Amino acid sequence: MQFQIQDFRLFLEVAELGSFTKVAARRQTVQSHISRQISELEKACGSPLFRRTGRGVALTEFGQHVERRVRLWLNGCDELFAEIRQTSTVPMGEVRIGILPSVAHPLMSHVFNRLRLDYPRIVLNVREGQGGELDAMLDTGGVDMAILFRFDNPRSQDEILLATADTYLVSSPGAVRTQGETVAFKMLENLPLVLPRRPAHWRSILDETARSQGFHLQAVIDADSLRLQKQVLIDNPNLYALLGPFSIDEELRQGKLQAAKLVAPDLKRYVTLAHPKWGQLTQASRIVSQLICETVQTWGGRMKPLAPADTQVP
Structure with a gap:
């Protein structure tokens, strides 16, 4: 087997995600195809790159050595390709x-x-x-x-502020808590909520804000998918979620959801x-x-x- 640059890009992707299944999903292929490609690469390298665990795969000591060398090599390749492209008109x-x-x-x-x-x-x-x-x-x-x-408002030269987003308490139409323009964070106490899964940073901020006001958020379902969160609200009139304006504007226009801006504190996010x-x-x-x-x-x-x-x- 001759080494190909795409083989090592796949190797780094598996090392990053720690799972053949996740890589297969990202590449829209089957897990067995990814596993076979890695096995062929390991055979060509002469030693296992990964050890199989119950939750996925992890780099062997040899795999860690190869990863360091491959990253240096690919970074050099990327810099060369970038330099070549820069010369193009x-x-x-x-x-x-x-x-x-x-x-x-x-x-x-x-x-x-x-x-x-x-x-x-x-x-x-x-x-x-x-x-x-x-x-x-x-x-x-x-x-x-x-x-x-x-x-927090970005101050690094590596980041450009695009937009500022408030946080909204969202529900199906007709819910009392979201009928006004604003709702205080304290009013979330004992509300049945649809929340993102831990350990997401956004969930941690929501939990910490609630603790600072003397209560705990009551999650009836944890879900990262925005589509799922919104559909749960539409199907269950007594549930609420905490979402940004960009993810709900279409449902608001269609009358499928109702929202009130969260205040005291307002929990702004910066895009x-x-x-x-x-x-x-x-x-x-x-x-x-x-x-x-x-x-x-x-x-x-x-x-x-x-x-x-x-x-x-x-």
């Missing part, structure tokens, strides 16, 4: 973006359409994920940039465009970054454009 190449599901559309659709018109040789590779996962992708070089939720702390952006990455910033600015500092006769939350 036509912007080109793949730009890998990590993004939160709640802000993926229509932002990425709009950026993609702009690229097709003005920069057809730039290819987008968009990965959805949660905050911690996206941070890990950015730190390990899995993406070239990421759109993240932060809980940022984060770049790697190391290395330089390629020409293609700089163009995509600029298009993202310009698009959000054109939309008035929102992650979605206002619809005609808009009735969504501000």
Whole structure:
């Protein structure tokens, strides 16, 4: 077997996720295919790269050695490819973006359409994920940039503030607690809530805020999926969730959900465009970054454009 660069990219992806199944899901293939490719690579390397555990796979001591060498090699390859692309008069190449599901559309659709018109040789590779996962992708070089939720206004030169989002108490229409424009956090006491799973950072902030006010949040279901959270609210009129405006505006327009802004405290979140702390952006990455910033600015500092006769939350 001859070593191929894609074999080692797969190796690093398995090392990052710690699971053949997760890698197979990301690549939209079957677990056995990933396992077979890794087994062939291990055979070519002459020693196991991973040890199988009950919860997935972990690097062997030899695998850790190979990982360090491969990362250095691939970083060198990426820098070489970036340098070659920089010399081209036509912007080109793949730009890998990590993004939160709640802000993926229509932002990425709009950026993609702009690229097709003005920069057809730039290819987008968009990965959805949660905050911690996206941070890990950015730190390990899995993406070239990421759109993240932060809980403090970013001050780093590596991050650009795109938008500020309030938090809303959300329910099905007619619920008493969400009929007003605002609702105090203290009013969440004893409410049956749909919440993100621990150990998500957002869940930790919600739990800590409740403890600071002398009570505990009552979760009736833990779910990371925004789609599932919203559907549970629609199907169960007595349940509530704590969501941002970008994830519920369509349901609000359709009359499927009702929301009141959370205050005292208001728990703002900051949407940022984060770049790697190391290395330089390629020409293609700089163009995509600029298009993202310009698009959000054109939309008035929102992650979605206002619809005609808009009735969504501000």
